[in-house]
Amino acid sequence: MLSRVADSVYWMARYIERAENVARYVDVSLESSMDNPTNPGKQWMPLLAAAGDQAIFLEKYGEGMAARDRGAAIMRFLAFDQEYPNSIVSCVTRARENARQVRGSLALEAWEHLNKFYHYLNSSEARRRAAESPHDFFSEIRTASYLFEGIVESTMSRGEEYNFLKLGRFLERADQTSRILDVKYFILLPTPMDVGSVVDDLLWAALLHSVSGYEMFRKRHGRIVPEKVVDFLVLDREFPRAILYCLERAEECLLNLSGTPMGSFRNNAEKNIARLRANLAYTNVEEVIHQGLHEFLDDLQTGLGQVGEGIFETFFALDTQAQYQFQQ
Amino acid sequence: MRMDGYDPGEFYDEVFEAIGKPRSTAGFLIDTLESMADGELYRRQIAAEKAFLDLGITFNVYNSQSGLEKIFPFDILPRIVEAREWEFIEKGLRQRIHALNLFLDDIYHEQRIVRDGIVPLDLILSAKGYLKACKGLNPPWGVWCHITGTDLVKDADGTLFVLEDNIRCPSGVSYVIGNRQVMKRTFPQIFGAINPRPVEDYPSKLLDMLQFMGQRSGEVPCVAILTPGVFNSAYFEHSFLAQQMGVELVTGGDLTVRDGYLYMRTTRGFKRVDVLYRRIDDDFLDPRTFRADSLLGVPGLMDVYRAGKVAICNAPGTGVADDKVIYAYVPKIIEYYLGEKIILPNVDTYMCWVPQERQYVLEHMSELVIKTANDSGGYGVLIGPHSTKAVLAEWAERIKENPRNFIAQRTLSLSRSPVIVGERCEGRHVDLRPFVLYGRDIYVMPGGLTRVALKKGSLVVNSSQGGGSKDTWVLPMAPGSMPDAFNGMAMQTQTSANHAQTLGTMSQSQAGQAVETAPVETAPLAKAIPAC
Structure with missing residues (x-):
């Protein structure tokens, strides 16, 4: 498979996953702002922090905006701003651009779905819907992503393309889950005294909702306790949006690509992800909290960056390799 | 929808003979359309357009402010080509492309046609598409123009003419196949009853041809399409x-x-890549040989090509035969190499480099269509009768400055075909671009891209200039009458010695193997010894 095509398939999957996650946390913030009517603006800034782009918004819209207008402005910014690279529209546009580069690797239905979704997001209908019934709109985004994933799962041959696609999806998901947890943790646990209040419980529930994990969490842990939520979102091996779960799947994809047996490595991508995954696999939530969740997640982000670099140098940037391989 | 008010006017109409009187081949189609409820046809038209957008069958418009992508406008009323007429077209195209290929091979080798005084050397050397770097090259099997998209038009009396040969990188074939897919969904009943000849096997034929060009012993040749992006x-x-072919799409x-x-x-x-179907212009192929600023091509590609280690389709250098001045010589080229009269006629062309003809052109500019020798896509065309005095005067100056670069043709009254405009039908001018593959033998896709000038009265059908397209339905032969497209062809039984001669850079062992796999009746037409 062409390196450029692999690169595009990988990024296509990442951008779709990113768009989905943006929709998730906007939607959940919408809901929790309704539960917290006294301070409507307060719920929204963390959203931008999760995406790491608070400064871009403030530069564009200024600090002086009234708190009650801020929610709608941030929502529009995250959903539709074409200049902002992590908005839903920008992510889906780039996903589609990447898909156009690699149409030969996708079943027609997968392409057609993504293409329709792109046209919809750019229509006035989408803007109207986002303004009138935002919850429905953000559900549509999530559903569009599910549908794409479903089409891929049921139509794509399990070859290189498929593994690059899944690799992109799971690395992005791990990244997004870690960001959202990091930001919410700050908001949720500013001081240990806040633990146990009613509002707190609602906010933790909202966090679980934002990763569609509320029901799965209840089944596994029952009562909502902050440590258990962290355990669930970081170290769970069964919940498909938990960071460890995502890393295990991503590592499988890399090993499938090279045929390397589990437990060993042949390139930097495999080495870096194995270390990162092992780091999570051989710890527990007490250690994580003791180290400091923020510090822990910071290290994780750095690790994910190193995995990305490893993938780039191993598969996409062929000429920088010392050794050329030739196929006849 | 009632069609009885449709007026073909003074034009040749592809569907109606006269007001309310469809041609015999279109009777069933028109009956069915008339039986549809009001608004139904329009509804289907809108549904078809939506299908193109959803499928992403779009093209990019250069210099356009409003978004980059558009669907290629599509009209759901098909153009129908009768079986006998198609047989004639196919025969004419085979003849033309066979001769043009021999011409290309000759001018990059001995240039016999120049020595025999048929085409002046100056014209060849001054053609923009002529590439010195291709002198003496032997593309596999002696084939230069692997893929051709000839533009055909019909005049007021229904006579067919070749307008352009397009033997560089003609595009449009994907729309032919896309149109067909959408039409099958739009008119399933009519389609089943009429049974137009299929076009969907084009990608298989194309792959066969490309692989044939890249025979490497014991391996399936690796084919890639080179796109600018x-x-x-x-x-x-x-x-x-x-x-569709399952090959890699590559960029430089x-x-x-x-x-x-x-x-x-x-x-x-x-x-390793054995065959490159390139969709970038010659100039950009290799910055070491051609334009040094090209980022689209591959440095050193021409060296690999010269050494016979990769086949390039179409071969670099074919553009010389697309020069509109060279076009004027095609009837003579056919006669010279094949000893035959041209089947599909050229439009009479005045060459401005010839003083008497230039004089005539300058005096009759407002009646003529004037074209620059090297442009395509509807650019560099002046339609005299639709032009203003100022523009005519400007072109007159340009002609005097560089007469070699201009030709003129009489303004044809292009045939028309009905298109859906809102809730009714109106006639619009059309042309036809069939696609021809030249590999082991010559394959002509039955049908082609019918392009429509959607602007009322316009004669320009190019997609970049407001043109759209229609599906083209070539009717099947009536049972019992076999197509005789091979009659009159200058098919020559070739000896294996001739084959060896065509193989150019191939090794002897490969040549032997290739001869075994190419039975005599489908032997390459390439490099047949001219009949003169």
Whole structure:
């Protein structure tokens, strides 16, 4: 498979996953702002922090905006701003651009779905819907992503393309889950005294909702306790949006690509992800909290960056390799 | 929808003979359309357009402010071509392309046609598409123009003419196939009753041809399509063909030359490419040989090509035969190489480099269509009768400055075909671009792209200039009458010695193997000894 095509398939999957996650946390913030009517603006800034782009918004819209207008402005910014690279529209546009580069690797239905979704997001209908019934709109985004994933799962041959696609999806998901947890943790646990209040419980529930994990969490842990939520979102091996779960799947994809047996490595991508995954696999939530969740997640982000670099140098940037391989 | 008010006017109409009187071949179609409820046809038209957008069958418009992508406007009323007429077209195209290929091979070798005084050397050397770098090259099997998209038009009395040959990188074939898919969904009943000849096997024929060009012993040749990239106006087509053939779609950056071979960069290292179906212009192929500023091509590609280690389709250098001045010589070219009269006529062409003809052109500019020798896509065309005095005067100056670069043709009264305009039908001018493949033998796709000038009265059908398209239905032969497209062809039984001569850079062992796999009746037409 062409390196450029692999690169595009990988990024296509990442951008779709990113768009989905943006929709998730906007939607959940919408809901929790309704539960917290006294301070409507307060719920929204963390959203931008999760995406790491608070400064871009403030530069564009200024600090002086009234708190009650801020929610709608941030929502529009995250959903539709074409200049902002992590908005839903920008992510889906780039996903589609990447898909156009690699149409030969996708079943027609997968392409057609993504293409329709792109046209919809750019229509006035989408803007109207986002303004009138935002919850429905953000559900549509999530559903569009599910549908794409479903089409891929049921139509794509399990070859290189498929593994690059899944690799992109799971690395992005791990990244997004870690960001959202990091930001919410700050908001949720500013001081240990806040633990146990009613509002707190609602906010933790909202966090679980934002990763569609509320029901799965209840089944596994029952009562909502902050440590258990962290355990669930970081170290769970069964919940498909938990960071460890995502890393295990991503590592499988890399090993499938090279045929390397589990437990060993042949390139930097495999080495870096194995270390990162092992780091999570051989710890527990007490250690994580003791180290400091923020510090822990910071290290994780750095690790994910190193995995990305490893993938780039191993598969996409062929000429920088010392050794050329030739196929006849 | 009632069609009895449709007026073909003074034009040749592809569907109606006279007001309310469809041609015999279109009777069933018109009856069915008339039986539909009001608004139904329009509804289907809208549904078809939506289908194109959803499928992403779009093209990019250069210099357009309003978004980059558009669907190629499509009209759901098909153009019907009767079986006998098609047989004639096919015969004419085979003859023309056979001769043009011989011409290309000759001018890059002995130039007999120049020595015999048929085509002046100056004209060849001054043609923009003539490439010195291709002198003495022997593309596999002696084939230069692998893929051709000839533009045909009909005049007021129904006579067919060839307008342009398009033997560089003609585009549009993906729309032919896309149109067909949408039409099958739009009119399933009519389609089943009429049974137009299929076009969907084009990608298989194309792959066969491309693989035939790259025979490497014991290996299935690796074919790749070279695209300028996602921003090119024909990108959809490039990706479509790659997908349909299951070959890689590559950009210049994916390719590299190492140790005398062409490779593509894959996740598992470098993989050798044997055949490159390039969709970029000659100038951009190799910055070491041609334009040094090209980022689209591959440095060193021409060296690999020269050494016979990669086949390039179409061969570099074919553009010389697309020069509109050279076009004027095609009837003579056919006669010279094949000893035959031209079947599909040229439009009479005045060459401005000839003083008497230039004089005539300058005096009759407002009646003529004037074209520059090297443009395509509807650019560089002046339609005299639709033009203003000021523009005519400006072109007159340009002609005097550089007469070699201009030709003129009489303004044809292009045939028309009905298109849906809102809730009714109106006539619009059309042309036809059939696609021809030249590999082991010559294959003519039955049908082609019917392009429509959607602007009322316009004669320009190009997609970049407001043109759209229609599906083209070639009717099947009546049972019992077999197509005799091969009659009159200058098919010559070739000896294996002739084959060896055509093989150019191939090794002897490969040549022997190739002869075995190419039975006599389908032997390459390439390099047949001219009959003169």
